[in-house]
Amino acid sequence: MFFVLYSKVGLSVQLITSSLQQLSQDHIDLWTIDPTQLSEASIQHLQAILSTNELNKLSQFKNKRAQHTAFVARALCRLVLAHYTQLAASELIFVRNQHGKPELANNQHKVRFNLSHNNDLIILSVCVKDDIGCDIENPSRKVNVEPLTRRYFSQQEHTELCGLTNEIQTSRFFEMWTLKEAFVKATGVGISLGLDSFYFNKVSAENAIKIIFNNNYTLDKNHSWQFHQQQLANQLLAICRSSELKQKINFLKAEQLINS
Numbered sequence: 001m002f003f004v005l006y007s008k009v010g011l012s013v014q015l016i017t018s019s020l021q022q023l024s025q026d027h028i029d030l031w032t033i034d035p036t037q038l039s040e041a042s043i044q045h046l047q048a049i050l051s052t053n054e055l056n057k058l059s060q061f062k063n064k065r066a067q068h069t070a071f072v073a074r075a076l077c078r079l080v081l082a083h084y085t086q087l088a089a090s091e092l093i094f095v096r097n098q099h100g101k102p103e104l105a106n107n108q109h110k111v112r113f114n115l116s117h118n119n120d121l122i123i124l125s126v127c128v129k130d131d132i133g134c135d136i137e138n139p140s141r142k143v144n145v146e147p148l149t150r151r152y153f154s155q156q157e158h159t160e161l162c163g164l165t166n167e168i169q170t171s172r173f174f175e176m177w178t179l180k181e182a183f184v185k186a187t188g189v190g191i192s193l194g195l196d197s198f199y200f201n202k203v204s205a206e207n208a209i210k211i212i213f214n215n216n217y218t219l220d221k222n223h224s225w226q227f228h229q230q231q232l233a234n235q236l237l238a239i240c241r242s243s244e245l246k247q248k249i250n251f252l253k254a255e256q257l258i259n260s
Helices: 042-045 052-058 064-085 145-152 155-162 167-187
Strands: 001-009 012-019 027-033 095-096 102-104 113-117 123-130 132-135 198-203 208-215 224-230 235-241 248-253
Touching: 001 224, 012 248, 027 064, 027 235, 042 064, 064 102, 064 123, 064 248, 095 145, 102 113, 113 167, 123 132, 132 167, 132 224, 145 155, 145 167, 167 198, 167 224, 167 235, 208 224
Parallel strands: 027 248, 113 132
Antiparallel strands: 001 012, 027 123, 095 102, 113 123, 132 235, 198 208, 224 235
């Protein structure tokens, strides 16, 4: 199965391609959307594809901004996955594993996905066959690094961060945090895996990110993981995939699906 998408860049049109075959090997599609920039027509379109159960859950939100972000995130998930499965977005059925991670039911193409969001940006990472996780964070938000890392991070990371100061410390904290979030989400276990059971080293010569496991890590230490991290629209992005192959990230704007 092969897809062709178009996105406008300036006055030119950029051809973007995506296929399930590519995604099963060394490609990851990363879909993004700004939830604050949707038209009323787009919002009505997205409302129509959500299930009654999803709409009922959204109605229980007290914070209207958080409610809107969650609404767009759920709709984005349906819209994007319908693009790969060739099913109607409203017909997709989701199940959760024992740790609560959502997956597609009746997933004959073995499409795997993971969602992350804040009120300014929503991302959805997609691949085929392999476990995947992603995280997006605003690195400008204030955080009290020392007590947080002392309680939750590995001793190696806590020691490193305590040796840094001010903006450098905060920047490095968010690098660690997004990688950790992406990884525990990819494992399917989530934060209960223990954020102190592993840490990361950057191999500068290869510009690679290496994960190192502590003794309290309970999963297979020989399993291969690939990581990607970069700035994205003033946010910090991290992606993790279960693979031995270095990954290529295909960035896609979700608005083109809403308006198609």
